[in-house]
Amino acid sequence: MRSRIRRVLALTIKELLALLRDPASRAVLIGPPLIQLLVFGYAATFELKHVPFVVYNQDQGQLSREFIARFAGSPTFDLLHVVHDQHALEQAIDDKSVLMAMDIGPTFTSDMERGKPTHVQLILDGRDSNTAGLATGYAQSIVTTFNEAQIAASGASPPSTVLIDRAWFNPNLDSKWFIVPGICGILMLLVSLLTTGLSVAREREMGTFDQLLVTPINPTEILLGKAIPGFLVGILEGSFIVLATIFWFHVPFTGSLLGLYLGFLCFLLATVGIGLMISSLAVTQQQGLLGVFLFMVPAIVLSGFSTPIANMPKIVQDITLVDPLRYFLIILRGSFLEGGSAAMFWPQYWPLIVIGAISMVVASKLFRSRLG
Amino acid sequence: MNAIVVDHLSKSFGKGAERRDALKGISLQLAAGSMTAIIGPDGAGKTTLLRLLAGILTPLAGDIRVLDHAIPQEALALQNQIGYMPQRFGLYEDLTVEENLDLFASLHSIPGTMREDRFDELLTMTALGPFRKRLAGKLSGGMKQKLGLACTLIHSPQLLLLDEASVGVDPISRRELWSIIQQQVASRNVTVLLSTAYMNEAERCDHVVLLQEGEILAQGNPAQLAAPLQGHAFVLGDISTAPRSLQASVSQLPDVIDTVIQGDGLRIVMDKPEPPVLPEKLAGYGTPKPVPTRLEDAFVSLLFHRVGRHSITHRLPRDTPGDDAPVVVVKDLYRYFGQFAAAKNVSFSVHKGEIFGLLGANGAGKSTTFRMLCGLLPSSSGTLRVAGVDLRTATAEARAHIGYVSQKFALYGPLSVQQNLSFFASAYGLEGRRRNDRIAWALDEMELKQYSGMNAGSLPLGYKQRLALACALMHEPEILFLDEPTSGVDPLARREFWARVNALAGDGTTCLVTTHFMEEAEYCDHLVLMSLGEILAQGTPTEIKARVRRPELPNPSMEDAFISLIEEHEEVSRRAS
Numbered sequence: 001m002r003s004r005i006r007r008v009l010a011l012t013i014k015e016l017l018a019l020l021r022d023p024a025s026r027a028v029l030i031g032p033p034l035i036q037l038l039v040f041g042y043a044a045t046f047e048l049k050h051v052p053f054v055v056y057n058q059d060q061g062q063l064s065r066e067f068i069a070r071f072a073g074s075p076t077f078d079l080l081h082v083v084h085d086q087h088a089l090e091q092a093i094d095d096k097s098v099l100m101a102m103d104i105g106p107t108f109t110s111d112m113e114r115g116k117p118t119h120v121q122l123i124l125d126g127r128d129s130n131t132a133g134l135a136t137g138y139a140q141s142i143v144t145t146f147n148e149a150q151i152a153a154s155g156a157s158p159p160s161t162v163l164i165d166r167a168w169f170n171p172n173l174d175s176k177w178f179i180v181p182g183i184c185g186i187l188m189l190l191v192s193l194l195t196t197g198l199s200v201a202r203e204r205e206m207g208t209f210d211q212l213l214v215t216p217i218n219p220t221e222i223l224l225g226k227a228i229p230g231f232l233v234g235i236l237e238g239s240f241i242v243l244a245t246i247f248w249f250h251v252p253f254t255g256s257l258l259g260l261y262l263g264f265l266c267f268l269l270a271t272v273g274i275g276l277m278i279s280s281l282a283v284t285q286q287q288g289l290l291g292v293f294l295f296m297v298p299a300i301v302l303s304g305f306s307t308p309i310a311n312m313p314k315i316v317q318d319i320t321l322v323d324p325l326r327y328f329l330i331i332l333r334g335s336f337l338e339g340g341s342a343a344m345f346w347p348q349y350w351p352l353i354v355i356g357a358i359s360m361v362v363a364s365k366l367f368r369s370r371l372g
Numbered sequence: 373m374n375a376i377v378v379d380h381l382s383k384s385f386g387k388g389a390e391r392r393d394a395l396k397g398i399s400l401q402l403a404a405g406s407m408t409a410i411i412g413p414d415g416a417g418k419t420t421l422l423r424l425l426a427g428i429l430t431p432l433a434g435d436i437r438v439l440d441h442a443i444p445q446e447a448l449a450l451q452n453q454i455g456y457m458p459q460r461f462g463l464y465e466d467l468t469v470e471e472n473l474d475l476f477a478s479l480h481s482i483p484g485t486m487r488e489d490r491f492d493e494l495l496t497m498t499a500l501g502p503f504r505k506r507l508a509g510k511l512s513g514g515m516k517q518k519l520g521l522a523c524t525l526i527h528s529p530q531l532l533l534l535d536e537a538s539v540g541v542d543p544i545s546r547r548e549l550w551s552i553i554q555q556q557v558a559s560r561n562v563t564v565l566l567s568t569a570y571m572n573e574a575e576r577c578d579h580v581v582l583l584q585e586g587e588i589l590a591q592g593n594p595a596q597l598a599a600p601l602q603g604h605a606f607v608l609g610d611i612s613t614a615p616r617s618l619q620a621s622v623s624q625l626p627d628v629i630d631t632v633i634q635g636d637g638l639r640i641v642m643d644k645p646e647p648p649v650l651p652e653k654l655a656g657y658g659t660p661k662p663v664p665t666r667l668e669d670a671f672v673s674l675l676f677h678r679v680g681r682h683s684i685t686h687r688l689p690r691d692t693p694g695d696d697a698p699v700v701v702v703k704d705l706y707r708y709f710g711q712f713a714a715a716k717n718v719s720f721s722v723h724k725g726e727i728f729g730l731l732g733a734n735g736a737g738k739s740t741t742f743r744m745l746c747g748l749l750p751s752s753s754g755t756l757r758v759a760g761v762d763l764r765t766a767t768a769e770a771r772a773h774i775g776y777v778s779q780k781f782a783l784y785g786p787l788s789v790q791q792n793l794s795f796f797a798s799a800y801g802l803e804g805r806r807r808n809d810r811i812a813w814a815l816d817e818m819e820l821k822q823y824s825g826m827n828a829g830s831l832p833l834g835y836k837q838r839l840a841l842a843c844a845l846m847h848e849p850e851i852l853f854l855d856e857p858t859s860g861v862d863p864l865a866r867r868e869f870w871a872r873v874n875a876l877a878g879d880g881t882t883c884l885v886t887t888h889f890m891e892e893a894e895y896c897d898h899l900v901l902m903s904l905g906e907i908l909a910q911g912t913p914t915e916i917k918a919r920v921r922r923p924e925l926p927n928p929s930m931e932d933a934f935i936s937l938i939e940e941h942e943e944v945s946r947r948a949s
Contacts (some may be wrong), residue, residue, distance in 0.1 A: 003801045010798030014784060014791070021827070022786035207782035211843075214746050214776040214853075215799040218768060 007217050011225025012232075019195065019229065028194060033187045033237060040183045041249055045175045048134050052080040053100040056089045061109020063150075067120070070146050071102070076138045089123070099125045100135055112150065169337040180249045181332040182305045184241040185325050188264070189271050189299065192234040193292045196275030199226050200367075201288040219368050223276060227360075230272040231265075238264050245336070255335035259342040263331035266352035270324035273359030280367035299325050327352050374437075375404040375531055375563035376425065381434035383420055394420040396586040397434065402579065405561040407553075409574035411671060412583035413862035414833040418567040419459065421583070422533045425565065426456040439530060452480060455529035459536050461520030465509030469500055469519055472508050473526060480527035494522040497552055512735035514545025521552060532556065534566035538573065539860050542733040542888055543931050544938060550576070569860060570889075571668035572931075580667065582674060589674050594667045601665040601673055603645035604629075608638040609658035612914065616874045621654065623871075630672045630867070633894050635927075636914055641669045643676075668863060675864050697760075699724050699851060699882050700745065705754035707740050714740040716905045718754070722884060722898070724850075727877045729896035730886045733938055737905040738886050739855070745884065746776050746853050759850050772800070775844035775852045779859060781836045785829025789820050789839055792828050793846070800847035814842035834865035841872065852876065854885040858892065870895055890930040901934065903941045 019025050055068055072079035080098050083089050092098045103121040111118035122139055124132040170177045200222075203209040212222060242260070245251050274295060282288035302309075302316070303325035309317055320326050327348040334340030378400040384393045395417045402408050410418045423429045425438055427447025436443040441450050463472055473494065477487050495501040498518040503511065508519060517537060524532065532553070538546045550573065556562040566577075574580050575594045582589040582597070590597055611618045615633050622640060623631045625648050630641040640648055640660060647660040698721035705718040715737045722728045732738040743749040744756060747767040756763040759773035783792050793814050797807045815821045818838040823831060828839060837857065844852060854873070858866045870892065877883050877897075885896065893899055894913050901909040901916065909916050913930060920933045928936075 003803075006798055006803065007801065010795055014787065014795045017791055018784055018786045021788075025786075206785070207778050207780040208784060209782075210746075210748055210778055211776065211782040212799070213748055214771055214774060215796070216768060216771050216801055217799050 004221060007221050008224045008228070011217065011221065012228045015199065015225060015229040016232065019233070029191060029233065029237070033191060033241070036187055036190075037183055037241060037244060040186075041176065041180050045179070047175050048076050048131065048138060050078045051076055051100060051131075051135050051138075052078050052098045053102060054080050054083050054089060054092045054098050055102045055104065056083045056086065057102075057104045058106040059104050059108035060106075061113075063109040063112050064104050067104070067108070067146055068102070070142050071139070074138070074142060076135075076142075093123055093125055096125065099128065099131060100139070115154070115156075176249055177251050177337060178333070179306075180245045180251050181336045182303075182329055184238060184245060185267070185303070185328045185332050186300055186305065187241055188234050188238045188267065188328075189296060189325055191237045192230045192268055192271040193275045193278070193296060195233050196226055196230040196272050197278040197282070197292045198285050198288040199229075200276075200279040201282040201285045204283060205285060213371070219371060220364060223360075223364055223367060226276060226279065227272050230275060231268050234268045234271070235261075235264055251336055253336055254339040256341045259340055259345050260331065260335040262342050262349060263328060263335070263345060263352075266349045266356065267324055267328040267331070269356030270352045270359065273356045273363055274324075276363035277359050277366060280363050280370055299323050302326065303329050305329060321351070322355060324352055324355050373404045374401045375406075375439055376400065376402040376565065377435075377437040378421075378425075379435045381421075381424065381436060382432045383417075383424060383429060384432055393586050395424070398583075398586070398588050400581065400588070400591070402563060402565060404563050405557065406579055407557055407564045407577040408566070408579040408581060409577040410565065410567040410581045410583055411569075411571070411574050412589075413675070413864060414860070415585075416583040416862075417586040418583055419535055422456070422535050422565065422567060423458075426454060426533050427451075428456075452527055453530045454533065455524040455527070455531070456533040457520055457524040457535060457537055459539070461517070461523070463508045463516060463520055463523070466507060468505050468507055469495075469511070470504045472519060472523060476523040476526045482527060490526065490528075494525060497555065498522050499548065512545075512733075514541045514548075514734045517541050517545065518549060518552070521549060525552075525556065528560065530562060532562055532564045532566075534564065536567050536569065536860070539569060540734075540856070540888065542736075543890060543934050544733050546570075546573075547935065569862060571666070571671065571863065575667045582671060584675065584678060589678065590670070597670045598665045598667050601641070601669050603662060603665075604642045604673075605663050605665045605669055606640045606642065606647050606660035607634070607663050608640060608650075608660045610636045611638050611657055612636045612912075616878060618654065618657065620871075620874065622648065622650075625649070625651075629676045630669065632867075632891070634891075635894065635917065639663070641665075641673065643673075671863060672867075698722055699759055700728075700884070701755065701757040702741075702745070703755040705741070705744065705756060706752045707737075707744060707749070708752045713905050715744070715751075718902075718905075718907055720900050720907065720910055722851075722882055724882055725877055725880045726897045727873065727883045727885065727895060729893050729899045730884065730902065731890075731893055731899060731934060732886075732902035736902040736938075738902050740905075741902070742853065742855055742884070742886055746774060747771060772847065773850045775847070775849035777837075777840045777844045777852070777854045777857050779856045781833075781840040783828040783836060783839055783843065786827060788825050788827055789831070790815075790824045792839060792843060796843040796846045802847060810846050810848075814846065818842045833861055834868075837861055837865065837869060841869075845876075849881070851882045851884065854883060856886050856888060858887065858889060866892070890934055893930045893934075901937055903938045904945055906941075908941045909937050 019029065053071065057064055057068065068079065071077045077100070080092070083092065089101045089103060093101050101123040103123065105119060108118050108120070122136070124135060126132055200209065203212065246253050278288055278291035278295065282291055302320045302323045304320070305325070309320050309326065312320070331340070331345050331348050334345060378398060380397045380399055381395055382393070382397050383395045384391055386392050410421065412418055420429065424431055424436060425443065427444040427450065430444055438450060439453055443450070464475065467475065470491065473491050474487070477490070482490065495504065498521065500515060500519060500522065503515065508516065511519060521537065534553070538549055541549065553564060557564055568574055578593060579591065580594050580597055581591045608622065615638070619631050619633055619638055622628060622638060627643040628640060628648055629643050632639045642648060647662070700722035702721065703719045705715055706713065707715040718741055730738045730742060740749065744751050745758060747763050747770055751764065758770045761770040761773070763770050784795065787795065793811045797811055802810055815824055818841065820835065820839060820842065823835055828836065831839065858869055861869065866889070873883055874895070887893060896913060899910060899913055899916055900907055909919060917928050917930060917933045920928050920936045925932060
């Protein structure tokens with residue numbers, strides 16, 4: 001037993017040295033995570049800002065100008081210019097110079113002053129359905145405040161039911177708070193898959209694998225020697241991103257560290273197991289890399305990182321149950337925003353442990369059968 | 373007219389402290405229609421020179437003119453007149469033989485109408501005709517090399533640049549490669565410049581350039597180069613009773629530059645034109661008789677004066693092992709890959725302290741057999757016992773008794789020498805004092821101390837080989853497996869390596885070795901010659917050579933024996949099928 005531990009330790013040290021001393025693999029561990037953190041942290045946002053729009057204002061009155069000013073003055077919309085016929089309005093949408101066009105009828109001010117309901121036509125570029133939907137929402141809320149102001153000014157009684165919304169956990173609905181903790185999961189997935197998924201193939205290509213197999217090291221020890229570095233690198237990388245999330249992106253950490261790190265371990269158990277499965281199947285590093293990305297892309301899409309799982313068709317929702325990232329994202333977001341504790345995350349821990357255990361067993365079976 | 377003129381050519385790689393000069397102002401002139409060989413140790417600059425001539429690299433200083441064009445400025449204009457074959461020719465393994473040829477023909481814009489004739493000619497020449505539709509990846513090593521040469525020749529170049537075209541290729545394929553090249557020179561007046569590790573290949577060229585650390589140490593025709601050593605070479609009588617200890621003792625005598633076991637005799641090269649003075653105890657072996665010198669003597673002598681004697685044997689190896697129980701027993705061994713029998717009915721046994729050689733053409737089944745012996749590949753049927761342990765049932769236990777040096781010197785490139793040694797020491801379960809002792813032994817015995825902090829990946833090839841050997845010997849195994857351990861290594865490093873192996877065998881370590889160098893087969897106590905998955909001859913080198921002795925071939929070399937036995941066998945099996 002003692003000699004076993006020594007051998008696994010030697011393998012682990014060798015693996016870490018090989019990772020850290022080789023400039024190329026060092027760069028893979030440090031470069032892409034850093035770049036992705038910045039790209040995702042700054043570029044990926046659900047908030048709309050500076051949406052360009054045009055106005056075709058057929059009304060001559062004061063109120064229409066006030067109405068337009070409310071849009072132009074909001075941080076969400078930027079008035080690109082005012083057009084003077086229907087055709088120019090259509091053209092602006094067609095050539096994608098604006099996302100939204102506003103058509104105000106000639107009777108806008110007079111209708112309003114007479115207390116009659118009036119219409120404003122809003123044309124949105126449906127080719128980008130997601131942004132168009134969001135823009136409609138923002139526009140709706142501007143119209144609502146405009147209406148309330150008009151009612152108050154005219155001295156009429158305010159509407160009886162008023163909706164007052166408050167977002168819990170993320171009071172300003174800052175999408176960074178939602179996205180950046182998620183990146184931690186994606187990057188840990190990437191790094192742990194890359195370190196474990198390619199390592200056996202790399203040794204096969206270099207010829208060192210045969211050299212390992214003629215030593216008294218047995219296949220289980222080799223697998224352990226490959227798994228442990230995956231854990232260590234994953235935990236280090238994860239910790240780094242958590243620190244960056246708190247101190248760089250100023251996302252509050254409200255949960256317990258214990259709960260988060262238990263989550264790290266369970267998640268890495270699953271991803272390292274899957275990495276080793278890829279590793280035992282891939283003969284070349286190229287195959288390994290292909291395997292890693294074949295797994296990673298669907299894992300991210302199905303995780304609920306950007307689109308809610310609840311919106312997916314039932315059958316796809318069922319598939320997400322085997323996606324380790326799905327559970328880990330709940331742990332991450334829970335730890336940052338919900339004040340989650342280890343006890344609260346148990347429903348997430350156990351599926352990860354099950355996925356990890358199954359993939360480890362399969363990896364070791366595959367590995368042994370590959371060795372003949 | 374000169375096909376190649378090189379004037380004060382220099383090239384270096386890297387910057388600052390990392391800077392390494394690959395060529396230091398060399399000058400050369402090669403006549404059109406001549407064959408020139410570049411020889412020299414690893415890292416001498418052979419590949420750099422060929423790549424510069426091919427216009428792939430830009431020189432640091434100096435002029436190159438190839439076929440009256442300045443290189444690299446006019447390299448494009450010359451592309452269709454130069455055929456360059458790099459060490460690892462880029463065949464597309466997923467294309468068939470014909471598709472590969474087609475691709476290279478397209479790259480050189482050879483019109484479709486001319487292709488068929490050209491392909492037929494090349495395929496006949498390389499004897500690859502029957503394999504037209506076979507994937508290049510499924511060819512044997514020798515066939516791949518021939519196909520590579522065919523692709524290089526597809527546009528009928530006027531100048532052939534061949535970088536170690538025959539490395540890792542068995543003697544039969546090597547001979548075929550040579551006849552193709554010589555045919556090009558004879559029929560089309562092609563100029564050939566090739567680098568090689570085989571002295572007998574260099575000997576067949578018109579001109580030989582000896583390169584060492586980026587400088588030309590000597591050049592001239594082979595006879596000229598060997599001339600200064602005329603009268604320096606001797607052969608000492610029948611030493612078959614104690615070849616290794618005798619070789620070791622003689623190599624320690626004053627003025628001895630080189631000793632090589634050759635058949636039953638010991639070939640000795642002296643620093644002076646006088647025979648060695650043998651001490652009393654060696655008197656029984658007769659007097660050394662003078663023999664003609666050869667190119668290799670000149671090479672070894674020049675390097676000897678340049679880099680000094682290699683100091684290998686600290687102790688004298690013992691000789692012929694006793695008749696103990698065999699340590700490796702192979703009986704009726706079979707291995708199938710699908711329907712194909714890679715090894716059939718293989719039986720032999722190896723005794724303690726023997727150096728046991730496994731020879732065969734590429735694809736003869738020796739690697740398969742070797743991998744089964746190391747426990748890397750399970751056998752289909754048969755008995756395999758290594759160090760008294762049945763490999764079929766107790767692979768793990770057997771592993772503690774064996775060391776393995778693979779063809780490519782499989783080491784962890786990013787790890788330092790010291791870290792590689794520590795890792796393998798732990799892998800073999802060494803600990804405490806013994807572990808430290810063995811690592812110190814390795815650094816000391818293999819003279820790796822000065823490199824201990826260097827990454828294994830950046831070691832010179834000869835040192836990589838030493839490190840690989842040290843790693844395999846960490847646990848002092850009873851049996852050492854060496855898979856083509858000297859492939860691509862220069863003659864001096866090869867001698868040094870064999871001196872170590874001899875010493876190991878003398879200490880009782882059994883060594884099993886595969887090799888393509890026929891002269892190395894002479895170092896073995898016992899040989900097995902394989903062809904098409906079967907053993908066709910086994911015995912001592914002398915016995916095997918005796919099998920092909922005929923009136924017209926009274927003193928066959930190992931290469932003669934190898935070629936004629938294998939050709940005979942292939943002929944018989946072809947007729948049988």
